[in-house]
């Protein structure tokens with residue numbers, strides 16, 4: 102493949118990833134912190150800035166996820182995520198060893214109508230709607246984390262494999278979509294080898310390991326979205342045909358196969374939520390924050406209606422009109438719905454960069470709280486590592502706005518180029534493609550301008 106650098110060509114990398122204990126050991130590590138986050142949420146101080154659960158989940162983890170893991174390592178978080186771990190270990194009745202025989206589940210069939218990411222879209226919206234409450238009240242945050250792990254266990258008992266991750270997890274939905282941009286991928290080296298290999302061990306599993314828990318056939322992988330990077334297929338492939346590659350940023354955004362309306366809506370919802378979070382948490386309107394924080398039930402109800410309307414009607418509606426203008430100007434002879442879905446993929450890098458800029462606002466300013474809660478996770482006066490009294494220290498406070506401006510403007514240019522390249526594949530000429538790009542460029546510029554207004558006033 103062009104522009105790829107295979108990391109698994111190094112023997113030690115391959116050996117490490119093929120080791121069956123690789124994922125379970127990492128999951129045990131993150132599960133330890135996950136349990137602490139839940140316990141501190143329930144039993145620790147209600148002051149969010151001194152509670153491990155709030156600081157480590159919503160500042161440290163979120164910033165690491167958005168700024169480092171998703172853009173550079175695809176679904177690396179899903180490799181180490183503790184949420185599906187207890188359910189998966191229960192299914193396998195083992196932590197590391199491959200047990201012969203079938204998985205321990207009731208083997209129900211996941212309904213066909215739910216084999217998409219609509220549930221993940223609505224799940225994310227539900228969490229986002231209550232986010233101001235979740236982010237500031239440790240006990241609510243703990244209930245959310247505990248709820249996710251319980252739902253994952255229940256689904257593991259009912260269905261085989263990672264149904265929770267593939268179709269339900271609200272976090273997994275956006276990680277998958279934004280992983281289209283990542284500089285890392287897992288792919289087969291030669292698709293023909295997979296075609297000719299009759300037993301398809303990566304799907305069925307063999308004595309070396311389990312079949313793909315994400316219900317993916319690696320031989321047909323062209324995008325990162327639904328590969329959970331569990332590395333099982335590296336272990337089970339008897340043909341040495343699986344590789345992990347470095348690649349250019351955004352390589353999957355131009356892959357047409359697999360594009361769908363649920364993913365297009367995911368891109369819109371993520372973009373709308375990045376704008377709304379920025380407005381509520383960083384904007385100058387204190388009353389909006391109060392409403393989102395449920396100061397009174399009627400206020401919150403009005404906020405909820407506005408939030409849902411913007412996410413599901415207003416922004417998609419404006420983007421539908423944008424796609425209609427693109428279709429007309431570029432003289433595209435394909436259904437409007439298809440144009441809408443196609444050009445929505447230009448919102449993926451824009452949304453990711455919006456979230457990175459948003460994360461900069463709090464990670465530089467409030468990241469120092471991590472040191473003090475590490476020593477005193479419950480806020481009970483412990484001083485485990487001698488850092489409890491580390492003062493609140495904003496990092497590079499004068500540079501944050503500059504970084505955000507640079508990032509958002511670079512993101513705008515990149516997203517416009519992606520929009521043009523998507524449209525160019527459908528338009529008859531270059532000129533028509535540029536004309537068709539104009540409405541999308543206008544939409545993206547308006548979004549960027551709104552972000553900039555919110556961050557720098």
Ligand code: SF4
Pocket residue numbers: 178179180182183184185265266267270271272273274276329
């Ligand atoms: S999909 Fe969700 S629960 Fe599954 S591994 Fe990824 S983040 Fe964790």
Ligand code: SF4
Pocket residue numbers: 287312313314315316317318319327328329330331332333334335
């Ligand atoms: S394709 Fe391979 S790495 Fe990806 S989820 Fe399936 S088994 Fe795991």
